[in-house]
Amino acid sequence: MALAACGESPAAPAGGGPDSLTVLPRSLSPGEQRAVRGGSHFAFDLLKAVDQGARGNVLLSPLSVSFALGLTMNGSAGTTQAQMQQVLGWGAAPRAEINAAYRDLMTLLPQLDSGNVTVQIANGIWVRRPNVPDTGFVSDARVFFGAPVQSLATPSLMYDSVNAWGARATRNMIPRVLEGTPSDDLMMVLGNTVYFAGTWRERFDPARTAPRPFTLENGTVVPVPMMSRVGGAPTVYLGGADRLPPLVATELPYGNSAYSMLVLMPMVGSAGDVVQRLDTALYGQISRAVATGETRGEVVLPKFTLTASRALSSALSAMGMSRAFSDQAEFPRLFPSVATKIGFVQHAVAVTVEERGTRAAAVTAVGIVPVSMPAGVVVNRPFIFLIRERLTGAILFAGVVRDPRPPQ
Numbered sequence: 001m002a003l004a005a006c007g008e009s010p011a012a013p014a015g016g017g018p019d020s021l022t023v024l025p026r027s028l029s030p031g032e033q034r035a036v037r038g039g040s041h042f043a044f045d046l047l048k049a050v051d052q053g054a055r056g057n058v059l060l061s062p063l064s065v066s067f068a069l070g071l072t073m074n075g076s077a078g079t080t081q082a083q084m085q086q087v088l089g090w091g092a093a094p095r096a097e098i099n100a101a102y103r104d105l106m107t108l109l110p111q112l113d114s115g116n117v118t119v120q121i122a123n124g125i126w127v128r129r130p131n132v133p134d135t136g137f138v139s140d141a142r143v144f145f146g147a148p149v150q151s152l153a154t155p156s157l158m159y160d161s162v163n164a165w166g167a168r169a170t171r172n173m174i175p176r177v178l179e180g181t182p183s184d185d186l187m188m189v190l191g192n193t194v195y196f197a198g199t200w201r202e203r204f205d206p207a208r209t210a211p212r213p214f215t216l217e218n219g220t221v222v223p224v225p226m227m228s229r230v231g232g233a234p235t236v237y238l239g240g241a242d243r244l245p246p247l248v249a250t251e252l253p254y255g256n257s258a259y260s261m262l263v264l265m266p267m268v269g270s271a272g273d274v275v276q277r278l279d280t281a282l283y284g285q286i287s288r289a290v291a292t293g294e295t296r297g298e299v300v301l302p303k304f305t306l307t308a309s310r311a312l313s314s315a316l317s318a319m320g321m322s323r324a325f326s327d328q329a330e331f332p333r334l335f336p337s338v339a340t341k342i343g344f345v346q347h348a349v350a351v352t353v354e355e356r357g358t359r360a361a362a363v364t365a366v367g368i369v370p371v372s373m374p375a376g377v378v379v380n381r382p383f384i385f386l387i388r389e390r391l392t393g394a395i396l397f398a399g400v401v402r403d404p405r406p407p408q
Contacts, residue, residue: 086321
């Protein structure tokens with residue numbers, strides 16, 4: 001999705017600042033183009049699934065979730081792989097193309113506007129001893145995802161290692177992604193981190209930040225610290241005659257404009273109404289409109305910090321990849337001799353928006369457990385028994401037990 005935005009970046013606003021990046025340093029490969037389209041599709045579907053019925057703030061990193069699940073999908077096969085590819089926006093693309101696109105995005109995204117914007121993506125795998133993952137899966141994870149493999153003795157040590165790794169990779173914005181006590185059957189954790197730090201192309205003056213009214217969706221007006229600056233931002237008014245309720249769309253670029261924050265504010269209705277209408281076609285329409293929008297004279301934006309931690313298993317199952325979480329899951333490339341499934345997908349995110357710019361970080365952890373053993377047999381009703389010789393079928397004893405209590 002970030003790459004799609006790069007091609008829509010507006011020209012440099014009046015008032016100076018760094019040079020505006022208007023084209024990518026190279027053409028995207030067909031696989032990367034598919035990754036951008038599919039990634040946007042996945043982002044909106046995930047946002048809809050998580051925001052459905054939500055009353056509070058919602059915060060996600062679709063890119064982090066996609067990388068973590070893409071790494072996990074590399075161990076899948078059959079219906080499980082087909083469902084995961086469909087949900088992640090890959091369709092029927094071959095595994096080699098998907099892996100190459102993830103690898104190339106990991107290389108390209110941090111290079112765009114590296115002097116003004118920091119983007120860091122990392123992946124990792126933690127395995128519980130004495131389990132040994134499939135060598136082909138490990139090789140692909142290292143080559144295409146840069147994911148090292150650590151072997152640890154207990155699930156608790158795995159949790160501790162994942163949390164420490166995530167804290168380092170996010171510069172302590174996400175101190176912990178995995179909370180509580182891990183299940184005893186945890187065999188593997190696959191993780192991804194995304195870290196973003198960008199300075200506004202036109203920064204806000206801290207001296208202008210002051211409380212201003214903010215209207216909540218229930219109509220209550222509350223004071224909120226608001227940043228403001230002159231210098232404008234491309235802004236358009238959309239909706240009414242099309243599928244959207246009337247809304248204001250504005251874009252605030254970072255650095256050389258390769259990265260930006262696109263803000264959509266409905267004038268009537270709720271933000272959730274807009275979320276449920278968003279898709280890749282509408283996103284493209286809004287992006288094109290904003291790119292040619294009129295530059296307004298003042299920008300006023302709340303100064304805020306958000307954090308969120310949520311389990312995504314239910315949302316992902318509802319989106320169409322339920323098999324990966326079931327006892328019918330097919331992950332033959334994770335462990336050669338053990339049938340496994342996804343036990344959890346835990347996602348933690350943090351973002352800080354202030355006068356200088358934006359810092360955001362995410363950690364996604366995918367836990368792998370063995371499929372459930374068949375339910376044990378509890379003989380707690382009257383029953384028949386036959387004592388037999390199995391090969392011939394000869395029955396030596398037969399009985400019906402209706403009351404197994406010892407005789408008085």
